[in-house]
Every structure is written in C-alpha cells, then in structure tokens.
Amino acid sequence: MALKLSIVFALTCAVLIVCHVFSSFPYIGHDYSIAVNWANDYHFAWKHHGVFNIEFTPQRCLGVPVWANPIGANFSLFHVLSILMKDIYAIGTFLFLYVFLGYLGTMKFLSLFEIDQRWKYFLAAGWCLQGFILGHTYSGHLSFVTLSLWPFYCYLLLRKDSVPRGFLISVISFALLVAHDFYLGLTYLYVMFPLSFVLLLGMIKFNERELKFKQAILKLVSGLAVSAVIIMPKVLAVFSFTRNFPRESRFFEINFMSAMEYSIMNYIFPLTLNYKQMVGWWYGNWESTNFLYPGLFLIVIVFCSLRFRTYKKIAMSLCVLILTGAFIASGIYSELIFNIPVIKSFHVNPRWLAVLTLPFLFIGTSFIRQSQLNWKLSGLLMLLILANIQLGFSPEDMHLNYLYRRDYDEEKNMTNMCNEPVFGYSLELLPREVLTSERWADPRCYLTDKCESYLLPDDKVDDLLNYRLKAFED
Secondary structure, three states, X not given: OHHHHHHHHHHHHHHHHHHHHOOOOOEEOOOHHHXXXXXXXXXXXXXXXXXXXXXXXXXXXXXXXXXXXXXXXOOOHHHHHHHHOOHHHHHHHHHHHHHHHHHHHHHHHHOOOOOOHHHHHHHHHHHXXXXXXXXXHXXXXXXHHHHHHHHHHHXXXXXXXXXXXXXXXXXXXXXXXXXHHHHHOOOOHHHHHHHHHHHHHHHHHHOOOOOOHHHHHHHHHHHHHHHHHHHHHHHHHHHHHHOOOOOOOOOOOOOXXXXXXXXXXXXXXXXOOOHHHHHOOOOOHHHHHHHHHHHHHHHHHHHHHXXXXXXXXXXXXXXXXXXXXXXHHHOOOHHHHOOOOOHHHOOOHHHHHHHHHHHHHHHHHHHHHHHOOOOOHHHHHHHHHHHHHHHOOOOOOOOOOEEOOOOOOOOXXXXXXXXXXXXXXXXXXXXXXXXXXXXXXOHHHHOOOOOOOOEOOHHHHHHHHOOOHHHHOO
C-alpha cells in the first residue's frame, strides 16, 4: 500500500512539473532555446548519420563545440531521449522521469528518520515542488531538475553499510549519478552538493541523531573521486574551450532576508501589491523562487512553536542556516573564488542557496518528529505549494519568451538566434564582427588561441553542415 501511494504521489508531482513548464506553450522558458537546439542536434546527427556523440554543431552561433561545452548534455538521459524522440517530447519526458524518480528517492531518504509515514508523502512532494525546482525548470534551466535526486544521493551516503560490498555499491552508485549530472551540464554540482551534504551532516550531528559520520564522509570523498575519473575527458575539453572565453563576472550583492520575504509574499500571497518594491528584491523572479521551500518551513515552525514547547536546537539550526544564506547571498567572497576555473563564471549567487535545501528538509523532518504534529497539517502545506504553482508565476515575470517552432529547420542558422552562455550573458565574447548569417564559424578557433580567423574555410563548410566530424580533429 505504501509503495502504491508513493507511486501515485510521484506521478502527480511529475505531471504537475511538466504541465507547469508547458502551461503557456508554445511559449516556454527563455533558456529552453538551448535545450531544444541540443535535442535537435542529437536527433538530427543520429537519424541522418548514425552519430551518437557530436563534437561540434552549426545549430547555434554558426558553429560551437558540443563535447567541450560546459552545458553540453553528453552521455546523459536527456541525450538518449533526444535521440529517441523529437526535442519537445524529450524535454517533457526527461523532466517527468527525473521528478518521478526524485520523489521515490526522497521517500528512501525519509525512511532513515522516524516520522509518520503519511508525513513522508507530503514532505517528498514539498521537496519535488519546491521553488528552486519550479523556478528553474519553468525558465529553462533543465539541468537544475537534478536537485530532485539530492535526497537519494544522501540516502546512499548515509545508509549503514555493514559489509564492504554494500559500501562499494553505495559509492559507485553515487559516483555514476553525480557523473551523469555533470555530463548533463550541471558543472557546479561538485561544489553545491558537497557543501549541502556537509551542512546536513552538521545539522544531524547537532540534533543528536545516530550517525556514522566518518563513513558518510568517506563515501562522499570516494564517490566524488570515482566520478572525477569518469568525467575527466569532458573536464579537459571544457577547460580547452572556456579558457578562450573568460567571463569577467562578479557576484552580485543580494539581501537574503529581503529575497526570502519577497518569495513568501509574492508566491504564497499573490496579490496586486508590488512586493518587489516593498522588500527591495531586484533579481529575476525565477531566482527568487529559490527561497520558497525554506520559507514554507519557517512559517510552519514559527506558527507551531507558539503552541508547543520551545525547540532550542532546531531554532539554533535555523539561525545557522539563515546566517549561512545571508553570507552566500552577500557575494562578499567573490574575490576568493574569482580565480577558480569554471566556478568563477557562476555569478548568479541566489542559485548557490541550493546548498541550504537539504538542511532545511532535515530540520523540517526533525521538527515534525519532535513535535508529533498531526499529519493533516500537511494538507495545508500542499495547498500552499499548489497555490504557488497556479498563481505565483506569470509568463512575463518568468521570461517565457522563447517561441517553440514546430517547423524547426535544422540547417537555418543565424547569429541572432544564438543563445550560448559561454560567450557571456549578452554574447559579449562572441566575435560578431567577423560572423554573418552567410558565413560559418570555424569550431577549431574556439578551442585554441592560435587561430588566425574565426571564419570557416570554404572547403570545410560541407563537412560541418553534414556532421563529418573527423575533419575537425586537427
């Protein structure tokens, strides 16, 4: 019975996410212009030439690397789905499967804690429908849906493996999943998840729960080491590509409390007031949703604390998380990380607040266990989440300005259709002055600083258009 209910809830969450993303179809999130083109490339190359993994594509920016691209989805579930079906169906199926599996994985994680089974259904739903996943899938940041599986990663690392074989299975499973997410394009996972997991361990230890701390850390380090070997070929290619296009970005200062206040008011109480002006939030709405899940827990915990005994350790844990969030959002450490390859270009600091999500999940779970709250209260939480989905997002505020074209022409390439983050947020690093819609860029020039011209020699144009990839290996 429990498994059947879990599957029903998982299907419901997956359907809600997919319907949410395509609620304004054919207009979809601005960054789906990238995912649609990746999917078209994989499908076209496989269908016409039997090529599974492509090195370059003329699809965007008149020719860019695919394998060497940090957000190139190579050897991933999305890659395989794109080969099997056309772009928009691959995207929808990918989102559905990840949220579905993420829900079941969250249920496994929650099985480590002694709380009412009925609460677990709603906690897992709250995790899969949290603001971070909703906002980023809505706006087109496809790889961020992998956050839904983070609790399952924690389950693999936290479960007690009494024999070497079980330890090995956990480490390898974790390593393969993390490597998959990297190949999907979530390069920052190697910073975000370890930080979140270590913070989670600290919360568990502080709240005096039984924990094999050393084994969990050993699993984490071992798993990351194994996955690092798996992703090394792409890492080296990414460094070759990005060193020629250094993005001189800096973290912006964002007030954590103002942003959380804005999220709570704008997405739980979506009235006509200008909450952005009231609290001083200035960043994109798809970023402000990062604060929704912590905000829900804070409301419930503060409300219930008025009726129940004081929970000192939970209150202290919340204070630590809020201070950590304020530090992350401040951006005062930007100079410290500016010389770190790849990571230095990640200047949208609200996204770093994903490291708080796992600790917040544990704190909420711990509070429910200690207070023995009636599980029916979870219905109120679910209504708040559903209200957020239905009322909290508008196409204008969320930049749903990409028009999906059913008659997509794989060989129609214009520079004004170029959306390539590696060239900067405004394509400031793209050599526009030498490119026209009639001339192709030489992909080799993106991988070396010894290139005399960005224009592709005429004798190579046919090779590029027909995905004859070996011609570009030199």
